[in-house]
Amino acid sequence: MQVLPKGVRHIPGFLDRTRQEQLVEAIRLVVAEAPLFVPEMPKTGKPMSVRMTNCGSLGWVTDRDRGYRYQAQHPVTGHPWPAMPDVLLEIWNAVSASNKTPEACLVNFYSEEARMGLHQDRDERDLETAVVSISLGDSCLFRVGGNTRGGQTMSFRLESGDVVVLGGEGRLAFHGVDRIYPNTSTLLKHGGRVNLTLRRVNP
Template sequence: MLVLPKGVRHMPAYLSRSVQEALVDEVRSVVQQAPLFVPAMPRTGKEMSVRMTNCGPLGWVTDKEQGYRYQPTHPVTGAPWPPIPNSLLELWRQVSGYPHPPEACLVNFYTPEAKMGLHQDRDEADFSAPVVSVSLGDDCLFRVGQVTREGATREGGTKSFRLKSGDVVVLGGEGRLCFHGVDRIYPSTSALLKNGGRINLTLRRVTKPAVTAS
């Protein structure tokens, strides 16, 4: 039995097929308003193998000149990101255990050859909010790092498991800063996307909620 690091939850088949289909339609609408673009690594400018876009008040972007960051506009069109679909906001309410809404939904599209190296999601100001990830389309091999007494490290060992369409993963609590990545895509394992591939939706809270006077 696979034992995941504390704070990392894998919820297989959390979304039904009909919910997945509706969500794909909503993602298509997002992409029509905010086209997919190719992100690049800071400093080197090396292009990533995924294409991405965002929805929500803020979107995560990266390029050679300015590096990793969140911004309110699309880096190519300059237009504001479209809103996060209500179905994803409801999913956040169901699984996040966090009282404030997400501010960004990163949309990553993986072709059969695409990968994502081990990394942490640490460009956010509030690590008490989890990261909620949704898989749509072809299966992938997901890798997550361990949390040691020194914290999350690349060297602490990793566990790999298969994510299928409709699965949800939550990185929260002690597992919020776990290193994680996608080692490979398994082509033709899902018929959800007409032309194949995998969509990953990652919901994140970026800023700390304002403190209201009592």
């Protein structure tokens, strides 16, 4: 019997099709203003397989020279990130159990081949407020474990419209994306998966 780690909440089908389409349109506008870029691993400069952008007052970025960080400007255009769409704030308010507002929405685009290795979200100064993750487009195999790298993990499928909340004991759970299942959704005309991660950065 598969049991999610404590503090990890999977809400299948939280967003209906209309809501998902509303989100896609909002993200389309974000990407038009803040183009997707290829993040680099610290030190090595090795490109990650996802492409990303952000909206909100802060965005998560990484490059060879400066590593993982939050900053207020797009690393390529130098412009401020687009505002957080209201639809994202509504979802945050519904599931985060926080009175604080999210400062960052990281937008990760996964092509068929993209993966995300197991990691913790710990670049935020606020490690108490939950992290909220929204899946759109193609399904993926999501892996989640405990708060140490070597521990037990489990995996399950995430589908378009699902929401995952990492809160409480689950806030620092290791998690990643093992694979994308191509052509499993009609939401995105050109396929692929979009993950939206809402985070509070400052306490």
